[in-house]
Amino acid sequence: MSSNGFRVSIAAGLLLMTALSSLSPAVAQEQTTQQLPLPTGQAQTQSADKRWQVTLDSAWNSFSTTTTSPTVAGWSKSVTNYFPVGMQFVGIPNDALKIEFGLRSGYLDVRQRSSSAADFGYSGWTDTSINTTLTYYGFDGFQPFASLAANLPTGQSNIVSATVKTPADSDVTQISGLGEGFNLGPTLGVNVPITKDLLATLSAGYTSRGNFIRSGVNAIFINQPGFGPLQDIKPGDVTTVSAAIGYQSGAWSFQASSSFSYEGVTTVDGANFYQTGGRYALSAGLGYAWNEAWSSKISSSFSHTGKNRYPLAPAAGNFQLAQEFFNTNSDAVSVAFDTTYRAGAFAIGPTASYLYRDHNGYDSDTAQFLSAKTKWTAGAAAQYAANDMVSLNARAERLWMTTNAGPFAPLPGVPQFNIDGWIISVGGKAQF
Amino acid sequence: MTRTASVSYAIVLACVLAAGTARAETPCGEGRMKSGECINPVLARAMRHDAIVRAQPKISLTAPLNLPSEDRFYPAARDHHEESAFYGFPAERPGIPRP
Numbered sequence: 001m002s003s004n005g006f007r008v009s010i011a012a013g014l015l016l017m018t019a020l021s022s023l024s025p026a027v028a029q030e031q032t033t034q035q036l037p038l039p040t041g042q043a044q045t046q047s048a049d050k051r052w053q054v055t056l057d058s059a060w061n062s063f064s065t066t067t068t069s070p071t072v073a074g075w076s077k078s079v080t081n082y083f084p085v086g087m088q089f090v091g092i093p094n095d096a097l098k099i100e101f102g103l104r105s106g107y108l109d110v111r112q113r114s115s116s117a118a119d120f121g122y123s124g125w126t127d128t129s130i131n132t133t134l135t136y137y138g139f140d141g142f143q144p145f146a147s148l149a150a151n152l153p154t155g156q157s158n159i160v161s162a163t164v165k166t167p168a169d170s171d172v173t174q175i176s177g178l179g180e181g182f183n184l185g186p187t188l189g190v191n192v193p194i195t196k197d198l199l200a201t202l203s204a205g206y207t208s209r210g211n212f213i214r215s216g217v218n219a220i221f222i223n224q225p226g227f228g229p230l231q232d233i234k235p236g237d238v239t240t241v242s243a244a245i246g247y248q249s250g251a252w253s254f255q256a257s258s259s260f261s262y263e264g265v266t267t268v269d270g271a272n273f274y275q276t277g278g279r280y281a282l283s284a285g286l287g288y289a290w291n292e293a294w295s296s297k298i299s300s301s302f303s304h305t306g307k308n309r310y311p312l313a314p315a316a317g318n319f320q321l322a323q324e325f326f327n328t329n330s331d332a333v334s335v336a337f338d339t340t341y342r343a344g345a346f347a348i349g350p351t352a353s354y355l356y357r358d359h360n361g362y363d364s365d366t367a368q369f370l371s372a373k374t375k376w377t378a379g380a381a382a383q384y385a386a387n388d389m390v391s392l393n394a395r396a397e398r399l400w401m402t403t404n405a406g407p408f409a410p411l412p413g414v415p416q417f418n419i420d421g422w423i424i425s426v427g428g429k430a431q432f
Numbered sequence: 433m434t435r436t437a438s439v440s441y442a443i444v445l446a447c448v449l450a451a452g453t454a455r456a457e458t459p460c461g462e463g464r465m466k467s468g469e470c471i472n473p474v475l476a477r478a479m480r481h482d483a484i485v486r487a488q489p490k491i492s493l494t495a496p497l498n499l500p501s502e503d504r505f506y507p508a509a510r511d512h513h514e515e516s517a518f519y520g521f522p523a524e525r526p527g528i529p530r531p
Contacts, residue, residue, distance in 0.1 A: 055499065058500060059500045059501065084503070085500070086498075102497060102498075104496065104498075127492055128495055129491065129495035129497055133484060135462075135463075135480065139463075140464045140465065140466050140467075140468055141465060143476065145484075147487075149488050149491045149492075149497055151491055151492035157518070170510050170512075171510065175508075176494065176511075177493055177519040179494060183490075183491050185487075185488040187488060189487065191463070191480055193465045195465070196465055196470065196471045197471075197472045199472070199475055199479050201479040201483045203483035203486065205488045207488055207489075207490055214518065214523065215521075216523050217522060224526070226524075226525050231523055233517070233518065235514070240486065240487045240488070242483055244479060244486075246479045247475070248475040249472070255478075255482070257482065257486060259487070261490075263490075271526060272526070273517065273524075276511060276513065279489075279511075281486070305511070308513065314526040328513050329511070336504070
């Protein structure tokens with residue numbers, strides 16, 4: 001069966017399953033936590049008499065892809081094993097205050113092979129994030145919260161291995177690169193209940209991003225920032241405001257959010273490097289419990305980033321920034337769909353997602369946009385609650401990704417690449 | 433920056449101190465409406481965490497603020513140009529963006 005045929009079969013199966021499940025009588029919904037278009041982990045609540053809770057969460061994620069092209073000979077294979085570990089502590093010292101503390105890190109192992117080059121790989125820790133949130137419940141009608149997050153540079157930004165030449169695709173692995181600098185991010189926000197089941201949330205965050213070192217151009221005969229053997233990169237600080245509304249009652253749940261981010265200037269060796277354009281992001285999700293056993297969730301997102309600014313004439317010592325003519329950044333649209341069947345402690349169901357990027361970037365050397373990207377995934381996810389404290393989860397998805405395809409492709413002179421692969425995840429969570 | 437963080441916590445701590453000890457009412461878990469009715473705790477907690485993650489889109493490129501089992505629910509904002517500048521090879525030179 002062709003990949004297109006397989007995708008059509010998956011879609012037909014989802015529709016049939018949805019139609020069959022809707023024939024069952026709608027009953028009082030007990031499993032609203034499963035229909036909320038947000039993490040089930042977030043759906044867990046603390047009992048009033050349990051004022052302290054610790055959650056441990058870990059997984060093994062494997063991303064394996066094979067890249068080929070109908071017009072370019074050869075192939076390449078990539079296998080990324082990613083072991084994230086996380087911990088969350090929640091404390092309620094009194095009825096007016098909640099304290100939440102989170103910590104997350106991970107270990108990466110990247111192996112790459114191709115028909116035209118030697119094998120190479122890299123193993124190492126990722127950065128570590130910590131996050132503390134204080135929520136105050138002393139006001140009736142709104143609940144303010146303050147959060148302070150940090151990225152600790154436990155990963156490697158300056159990789160000597162050749163792996164740095166082709167880092168794993170973040171559209172597949174959901175992680176970018178192998179490490180950066182020390183970042184610090186405070187957030188202020190407030191939950192405003194409109195009804196007891198309809199909430200609006202406003203938040204504002206600032207991310208101060210520290211510098212880090214990476215390998216450079218190593219053209220030391222050019223006396224200009226950014227051309228040495230190493231580059232000292234200071235990413236631009238980011239200011240973000242967001243607004244969201246959420247509803248959950250009975251069989252239905254809904255959530256929609258929007259955000260805007262303004263980013264400062266990124267410098268290299270102290271000189272202006274570029275400034276990323278403002279970024280708008282919209283997302284929405286809808287969940288429905290068909291009956292006590294079946295529930296479905298659909299979520300989608302859209303993001304747009306404005307034009308970047310670059311130095312006018314760095315070779316002449318002019319690092320004043322000017323806006324680019326074409327937009328280097330891409331718009332992205334994603335849709336994800338899940339249906340879950342739950343029987344006692346066991347839950348299983350199909351899952352599918354779609355991602356489209358209108359273009360990946362603009363190459364000023366060749367004066368053309370780089371290709372668009374389309375990604376499909378389809379598979380199944382399962383969860384088993386061993387007891388009140390321990391749950392296991394697993395997921396297996398087939399991946400199809402194509403570059404230089406889409407409504408505005410193919411672009412002349414840009415080869416199409418087909419990336420097929422698997423995403424496998426096995427994890428567990430324990431709460432005490 | 434440090435001042436911003438300090439002010440954030442000072443506001444919350446001031447609220448806590450002003451509140452004093454626990455109220456005599458039955459605990460709600462995630463607070464009350466103006467009428468005193470308890471709000472949906474599952475929804476309130478999910479919305480708060482979602483707001484924090486969205487307000488810090490670039491706090492960490494490799495260690496997001498959610499637990500590993502929640503990764504699918506918090507797809508991070510991918511900035512392909514930034515990834516290229518930070519990790520691409522050969523390194524990008526000022527004035528010549530390399531996609």
